[in-house]
Amino acid sequence: MIFRWEVFIFFLFFLYAAFSDSDVLTIKIVEDIDNNWANNLWNQPQTKLTLEPKVKEANFSGPSHFKSLLGKCYEKVTTSYRYVFCPFRNVTQHEISLQWKPYNGILGVWQEWEIENNTFSAMLMRDGDKCGSIYRSVRVVFTCASKNQVSDVSEPQLCHYLLHFETPLVCQKQSMFVYPYLSSNLKDAWDEIEGELLRKEITEKGYKKELVKIFTAAGFFLSDETKKDLAKNISKKTADNEKTETKFESLEKCSAEYTRLLAEMEGLRTLISLTARLKEQERKEDEETPGYKSESSSKEHTSSPLLKNRKKKN
Ligand SMILES: *[C@@H]1O[C@H](CO)[C@@H](O)[C@H](O)[C@H]1NC(C)=O
Ligand SMILES: *[C@@H]1O[C@H](CO)[C@@H](O)[C@H](O)[C@H]1NC(C)=O
Ligand SMILES: *[C@@H]1O[C@H](CO)[C@@H](O)[C@H](O)[C@H]1NC(C)=O
Ligand SMILES: *[C@@H]1O[C@H](CO)[C@@H](O)[C@H](O)[C@H]1NC(C)=O
Numbered sequence: 202m203i204f205r206w207e208v209f210i211f212f213l214f215f216l217y218a219a220f221s222d223s224d225v226l227t228i229k230i231v232e233d234i235d236n237n238w239a240n241n242l243w244n245q246p247q248t249k250l251t252l253e254p255k256v257k258e259a260n261f262s263g264p265s266h267f268k269s270l271l272g273k274c275y276e277k278v279t280t281s282y283r284y285v286f287c288p289f290r291n292v293t294q295h296e297i298s299l300q301w302k303p304y305n306g307i308l309g310v311w312q313e314w315e316i317e318n319n320t321f322s323a324m325l326m327r328d329g330d331k332c333g334s335i336y337r338s339v340r341v342v343f344t345c346a347s348k349n350q351v352s353d354v355s356e357p358q359l360c361h362y363l364l365h366f367e368t369p370l371v372c373q374k375q376s377m378f379v380y381p382y383l384s385s386n387l388k389d390a391w392d393e394i395e396g397e398l399l400r401k402e403i404t405e406k407g408y409k410k411e412l413v414k415i416f417t418a419a420g421f422f423l424s425d426e427t428k429k430d431l432a433k434n435i436s437k438k439t440a441d442n443e444k445t446e447t448k449f450e451s452l453e454k455c456s457a458e459y460t461r462l463l464a465e466m467e468g469l470r471t472l473i474s475l476t477a478r479l480k481e482q483e484r485k486e487d488e489e490t491p492g493y494k495s496e497s498s499s500k501e502h503t504s505s506p507l508l509k510n511r512k513k514k515n
Contacts, residue, residue: 252293255336256328256431258311261289262420263321264382266370270349275366277351284308284354286364292326292339306330308362309339312431314421321377321421328432332360339364345372379421387415 261271270288277284283295289311296303309326316322322342329337339362344352346367353365371377383391391412398408416422423431 252305252307254291254307254310254328255330256310256312257433258290259313259423259427259431260420263314263324264370264376266376269370270368273349275349275351277354277364279354282354284351284364286341286351286366288324288341288366292329292341292362292364306337308337312428313423314416315340316379316416316421319379320374321379329360335360337362341366343368343371343377345369379416382421383415383419387419390415 261268267288274285274287274290277286278297281297283297285293285295291310292308293306294308295305307329309329312325312327314321314323315325324341326339326341327336329339331337337360341364344365344367346352347369349366349368349370351364352367353363355363357363375381380388380391394403394408394411394415397403398405403411413422417424
């Protein structure tokens, strides 16, 4: 984008220079280009978007047939955004816009399952980009369909997104039951607390607590320890983010420089049109003078009072 602007600006300068057919003005234009400005532009770091996740994604977990989604990404394009859902990886959002800094960000990173009524009910992608004092997150829910696709993305609560994913993987209800995906050890543990609950040896609350332990041991829920592990790289990533911000800062400066230049160009434009009018007037006067050759007099024209004035300013 930035280089196109630059080319455009130079193009305009040369266009004006060519049309003005005045040596003085051409020289003036070249001098007017601030060296710093030119250097800034040429030395701009590439504005490649680096979406830096704040946490590492968790390992795959859950119903084994969902492994078929590993390594795949699904897009959803709306009028203003392109969403990309990479199961067990991340959800990103890309603003479709011609503005200077369209939003490109991470809405969530794969963490764990939501389990309701002993059934896998949603994928939770958390710790996306910062949103005020919280981090963006996405709840991915599934509906049965013949083909894998993101059918809808909404934001029911500020920075908490809901992504509807259509997939044949959930068409068999039992395929989302948690129990079959547990190791035999954990199945045994579950059987045991089930018995204890029946015999009223534990409370409903105690039973639920034990169940959470089982789901955590299976990796469907993240333990606090694993959460910490995944976030360990935050500090390193934060340092990277700061670097990115510096880049934007200098881009903003550059943008300001561009605005300043536009204003200056406007000034030149006015000058050129004034000069042209002045010349036209002079030429008319020349033509009215018999025996005067207008071509040979071009040198004198460039030293019109206006241009002399401009020259002196340097
Ligand atoms: C999101 O996941 C995809 C698939 O693994 C990966 O290629 C991409 O780099 C990830 N994006 C971010 C911002 O981490
Ligand atoms: C992911 O799996 C690898 C290999 O099995 C293991 O070493 C690592 O600790 C796991 N990471 C998490 C966050 O569970
Ligand atoms: C919970 O799941 C069982 C089957 O496992 C089903 O019969 C029951 O209706 C479900 N309850 C709710 C509240 O969804
Ligand atoms: C943090 O990042 C380093 C390399 O960047 C990697 O080797 C390490 O496994 C990461 N830690 C966690 C907890 O993912």
